[in-house]
Amino acid sequence: MVTHVSDAPTLQKTPLHALLLERGGKMVAFAGYDMPVQYASGVLKEHLHTRAKAGLFDVSHMGQIALRPKSGDVRDAALALERLVPQDIVAVAPGRQRYAQFTNPAGGLLDDLMVANFGDHLFLVVNGACKAADEAHLREHLSDACAIEVLTDRALIALQGPKAASVLAKKCPEVPAMKFMEAGPRQVGGVACFVSRSGYTGEDGYEISIPAARAEDVVSALLDDPDVAPVGLGARDSLRLEAGLCLYGHDIGATTTPVEAALEWSVQKSRRSGGVRAGGFPGANVILPQFEQGAARRRVGLRPEGRAPVREGAPLFADAASADSIGAVTSGGFGPSLNAPIAMGYLPVSHAATGGLVYAEVRGQRLPLRICAMPFVPHNYKR
Structure with missing residues (x-):
């Protein structure tokens, strides 16, 4: 018998891999890991369960x-x-965190990340597909001032939805008092964890970093609560799209600036022109003028006029007969909370006004999309 060895790289497994398989996770390759895309109930029900519980x-x-x-x-x-x-x-005060981006000399985004102040050090959470490059970037530029420690022995979970606080309070009575973007060490069921009141669904919720050796214990206890369901990558994507949140490598990347991406809110006035610590970051000479003069294009929300979803990569046109594309869809799909298709993409600022109409080419047809404000579903953060 001849044994064939696959040329595909071996996928890594998270500390929760075995538990989530037991819970019915349908696994797919994602960012080098074997990850659950959905469970038995399916993406639609997982999405709606997160919005309700x-x-x-x-x-x-x-x-x-x-x-x-x-x-x-x-x-x-x-x-x-x-x-x-x-x-x-x-x-960023001790016990708080902030959304940030690594920029490149052209003003584009190398990654987006969360930065928490734990009092004596900073705690960063970066995207899985970018984490090796991010580590190298930090070591190249910050080793003079900081010891850079990659925490490889920890799991990370997100507990999201209107019941998240009441569920987690049973294991950590302090969490209901936390405000949105508070972060720091907390005991969860007697396990020393890092907890932040944040997430990427638009719902209230928490992200919890757990020592790998105790991750199954903590997660099993949370999943035993009748209000909690395991949710996969499929619903995570539809939830963040409804919330109007960017996915790195799709809606933002090395060729998009924060201003083009409609992320001006994330850059505080102290770092802009005239601020106390203005500039000093890669691409400042590109990004800062855009705050004053605007950028040539902008990320916008899009609502297809019909029922057909418009997917990533679909070219956008000013009218039904134009020969030349003016932009493209970067994320698109079905919004279960809205029972309708939604999308986001980039358009020239001359065509980006809310209420305007553009057309996407899908299988040789031009489908109308209405430009709309985001988020598509209101955020429910605990302010």
């Missing part, structure tokens, strides 16, 4: 990194990180 997501493929200041002063780590991101990291 609480969904539990394994996001352990993402990178977790500690930046420890060599001086012992966390402000020095924050100042160092500001060399690489356009956000005000110094202003």
Whole structure:
């Protein structure tokens, strides 16, 4: 008998892999990991369960990194990180976190990330597909000021939905008092974890970093709650699309600036022209003028006029007969909460006004889409 060895790279497994298989996870390759795309109930029901109760997501493929200041002063780590991101990291108080982006010299985005201040160091969560490059980027530019520790022995889960607080309170009574974007060490069922009140679904919820050796214990206890269902990558994508949130490598990337991506809100005034620590990050000479003058194109929300979904990559046209594309869809699909197709993409600012009409080419047909405000479904964060 001849045994054939696959040329495909071996997929990594998260600390929760065996448990989620037992729970019926249908696994697919994602960011180098074997990850659940859905469970027995299917993407639609998982999506709606998260909006109504609480969904539990394994996001352990993402990178977790500690930046420890060599001086012992966390402000020095924050100042160092500001060399690489356009956000005000110094202003992130202990126990808080902030959304940020690594930029490149052209003003594009190398990755987007979360940055938390744990009092004596910064805790970063970066995208799974980018984590090796992000680590190298940090070591190249920040090793003079920080010890960079990649935390490989931790799982990461997201518990999202209107019942998330009441469910997690049974294991950690402190969490209902946390506000949106609060973060820090917490005991969850007697296990030392890192908990933030945040997520990527538009719902209230938490992200919980757990020591790998205890991850199954914590997650099994949460899944035993009748309000909690395991949710896969499929519903995670439809939830974040309804919330109008960018997916790195699709809606944002190395050729999109924060202004083009409609992420101006994420760059504080202190880092913009005239601010106390303006500039000093890669691509500032491209990004900062866009705050004053605008960018040539913009990420917009799109609602197809019919029932057919319009997928990523579909070219956009100014009218039904134009020969030349003016933009493209970057994310698209069905919005279960709306019972309708939704999408987002980039258009020239001259065609990006809310209420306008553009056309997507789908299988040789021009389908009308209405430009609309985002999010498609209102956010329910605990402010």
